[in-house]
Amino acid sequence: MANNNKPQAPKKPKFNPYWISGALLIALIAFQIFGTGDTNDNKKITPIEFYQILKDGDVKQFDVIKNTGFVKVYLTDAAEKLEKHKKSVSNNFSFSATKTPNYIFQYGSLENFEDKYTSIIDENNLNTVYDNDREENLLSDLLFSLLPFILLIAVWIFIMRRMSGGAGGGAGGQIFNIGKSKAKLFDENTKVKTTFKDVAGLEGAKEEVQEIVDFLKNPEKYTSLGGKIPKGALLVGPPGTGKTLLAKAVAGEAKVPFFSLSGSDFVEMFVGVGASRVRDLFKQAKEKSPAIIFIDEIDAIGRARGKNAMSGSNDERENTLNQLLTEMDGFGTNTNVIVLAATNRADILDKALMRAGRFDRQIHVDLPNLTERRAIFEVHLRPLKKVDGLEVDFLAKQTPGFSGADIANLCNEAALIAARNNKKAVDKQDFLDAVDRIIGGLEKRSNLFSVEEKKTIAYHEAGHATVSWFLEHADPLVKVTIVPRGRSLGAAWYLPQEAFITRTSKFLDEICVTMGGRAAEKIIFNEISTGALSDLENVTKKAKAMVMIYGLNEKVGNITYYDPAGESGFVKPYSENTAELIDNEIKNIVETQYQRALELLESKRDVLDKLAERLIEREVIFKDDLEEILGKRPFDTTSEKPSELLKKENNSKKEEEE
Template identity: 50%
Template sequence: MIARSRFPARHPTGRAKPGPPPDPPKPASTAPPPNWRRWLLPVAIAVTMLFVLLTRTPSGTGTRYTYTDFTGRVNAGQVKTVEITDKGAVSGTLKDGTKFTTQIPTALDSSGLTRQLQSQQVEITAKTTSGSSALTTLLVFLPLIAIVGLFLWSGRMATRAMSGGLSAVGRSRAKIIEAERPNTRFADVAGYQGVKQEVSEVVDFLRSPERYAAAGAKGPRGVIMVGPPGTGKTLLARAVAGEAEVPFLSVTGSAFVEMFVGVGASRVRDLFEEARKRAPSIIFIDEIDAVGARRGGGARLGGNDEREQTLNQLLAEMDGFDQSTGIVVLAATNRPDALDPALLRPGRFDRQVTVPLPNQGERAAILAVHAHGKTLAEDVELDRIARGTPGFSGADLANLVNEAAINAVRAERTVITADDLDTARDRILLGRREPSNALLPEERRAVAVHESGHALMAALCEHADPVAKVTILPAGVSLGATEQLPEAERHLYSQGYLQDLLTVQLGGRAAELVVFGEGSSGAANDLANATVVATRMVREFGLSTTLGPVGYAAGTPQYLGENLDDRLRRPYSEQTQRTVDEEVARLLRQAEKRAIDLLRAYRRHLDELAGLLMAQETVDGKVVLAILGAEPPPTPLGKPAEHSRVPD
């Protein structure tokens, strides 16, 4: 399906991949600490608070008087005895037996108070507090004692942890699956018969090595699965774990990388040691590019010594273990271009299995797997959905079915209809549809004319894919879309198909030029996509009469996207680049002129389809064909010459 939108439509590539199940909990190797240790900290806090309260308790007990009240009672003859400290603290008793305390302001002259007390015949006792008591000394050194105790306790805990934990730093973090195996089997993986056959031979070799020995065949040391994200590489590994009757050790490439030099290499050694103890066994390393990337050598500055040491140890282990032990290494990556060549040579990874995006039949089978347990309406045709989802990975298809189920729940239904699946597909390709995102009347007409141009070009061009639906409902960043469903799965594209593709992509801009006499920003995404197609026609496919049969293919696989280094290291001169730019512009101008001529010849049909879109907002592809009727399409520029088919 090809979506023509006024603005770029995003096509997410799902990376959600089910991982191996968690290991069963292991019994503790050390005895639990005694229960009394948990009370150490509360007791220490309580003792500290007690000492603080004791230091804040004033000397003596009784009613607290202000200095003014105290002198007033002395003058009234109510005070019997007083005890005065060198800090001015006063405690005593009244003649009625009441005890009291007060404080003499030390800044005042206390001689007058002394004469006053003597005149009233009050018994005076002096007390000195300058001496250092044991409690005061303890309180002074209490913070230091607490800090020293904390350091001693932390040191003991660290020593205990280091004795059992430091040796575990270099231990492998692999999940060992022995008794509780995953429930996934090869029958649960839809499609990919060739991939399953190559991977299943690994399981068969470990189960019956004598069959291969009788024929003089040796089992593979390693199998690496390469493919786009979301195609099911980890799912295949889970199926291997479910099918194999041998221990399965699963680990990710990032689990080997640490900030300490040598830790990764130690974990590699421990991983293969665990596999040898359980041989025959399978080691699965997911995202191996995290540890197996190309080594920089001495010419590169700032090399990652830890990663390179880990890779060297992995190379040594894979090349060094005895094949008779029955250890097979499975690995998965979506970046094969980043792997070190020494890792991919025979003897280490003997097989490189490509897990591509599923074809139409495999997509239908994958949809059936994800639709299991869900109630589908009678109008749901999985083959039609598979035909309309080219380029979808297994994760994308799972997301499609889940989004359709969410749409059904949103409508308070338990049955998933074909409209739910179509809405979910539009949601993934174009984005969420906002009912509040209303267009202005002039914008609404411009979008209708734009999408009508795409639809008419798709119906009039001989090699273009048929129109499935045309809509002017905004979704995500797209203000409208023209969807095409290919009649069959294409693997090779002729020059006629590519030229028709350019004409369809520029049909929206051509319709604006025919109706309004000027273009708009709505064709930005169309121009970008058409430029990419035209550039590949000239630079890679050799479909330029000026440049000739010369191809400069991209250095990275297409599912990885364009690499910036490939753009910077072009294997041709600036003059060739100028020729490429001129040829790309010529192809685009030729496609635009062809679209304008066709739309001028079918101007009445263009206006009719645009008016219908403004009235109904969404039009089926059959309506587009009905508007055109049985008139044969004209070819103003002549029928494009059919060239030999070339791979995309």
């Protein structure tokens, strides 16, 4: 039988950076003791030689050390320059603050020595200073001479720790471990409380990631049918929609090691560190498989390569990306390591990163719709002290286009407003004020307008409101105000309808409504002001989108010049003639809707004046005031409250069932 118990080679000790510190300390101690000692042969003299030097007046000071039997002799500055004393001047390097003696000797009998030097000093009338009652502590002198070296080494160790960003010992703890991954590990010892129950609204995205979690927990369920684990999933969506929150929920649900880090964690001032950290990250994940790696904001390292060939600053980022591509395509499917990543700039990511076999799935996390906003509100309203009967459906209806982060901010802002007003609970009005605060900015009631300016602003906002009231495809009006908020001097608030497509008629009506403010100024004052800057920016953007992006213009035709990745660079993807045509059509759309607004307001001049007067009087008017002055809106389908609409839907369902 073969003997398998082969003697194992002894393990070599691992290199420790503190060894350098110890070796340096020993070298400095030896240098201090043996290199700068006071027992140099050039400095040793006899008592007779000392008496002669003393008679010549070359001695500035000498100290009699009783406990050692030695005398330290210090020469004057003039004597040190003499040829006979040049060898006594010390040129050795020393950190010591005290001057080294020029000569040293043993005095023998102290009594005879004292009689001799006192008689010489008296006879020659010398000013030599001497200390004949001195003792030295050799240990304290040694410690004092070593103190500068100890401080120097302590500062060096401190700088190394600061550069590495952590304490010694672990990965990344020293500058020698700078290539280690900075990923934060969540495992059975680190409890993550976030679960899928805390993620509201993202039903489709939750289904996708739940399948990944289930695969890690029960791989046999899928592999028995021949399925393979997906290597990566990319969460794509606008900011604040819950991509990172969804990843936290995956960490809480999966119960497997979860490595979390940001794309910028791979970037460092040293060349090659990013690729090294990628290798170390995947090495750790393989050792702890099944595991999940989550890279937030992956666009920091995943941008398309070769876009900026003129600059050499992209080399390090591209090396990091190349290493990530290799690692994702290199480990086998049986290692049970999945890479999750999140970005809101999927259009700029490298194509090699997006191909199947690396990020097999793209999970789109879009802005929540009405039903999803209701669920998100229910999550964020739990910790708030709110009044009884607060309609969550109404709040969801008032916040179209809000992301999950916006809704969380809205609930917090409403609680702050209620506390500011000394309320015991948050009510409906607090939420409406919070919506105004988030969308429009803080009220600026301290701004003092002249009578003429206030009248101009009132007619401007009344023009918006009047035009929107009589156009079929305009969004329903909620309120009009001439109280300045943020950069705006006044505002007309609308409630956009939930829609996934927009027709040409809607675009044109919205442009007409936006130009209604400037049209009202033209009709009333026969001149226009600078207050319509934001309106002009809005209509220009919409008209440009109609012509250049969505192909809604007959003369330009069914063609789009939309370039999300910016691949065209500085070169226009159309000719000069087409550019002139595009400019003319954009201008034509805006001017046509401006004339349309002028005609509409001319026919409604009486109600325009009443609405402006009401605004000047109250500063803020609501839908009820508009119905009183303008009459019932011909195209209104939202006059009933959301709760009433839901009741009617439920009643109709019950009737159908019966």
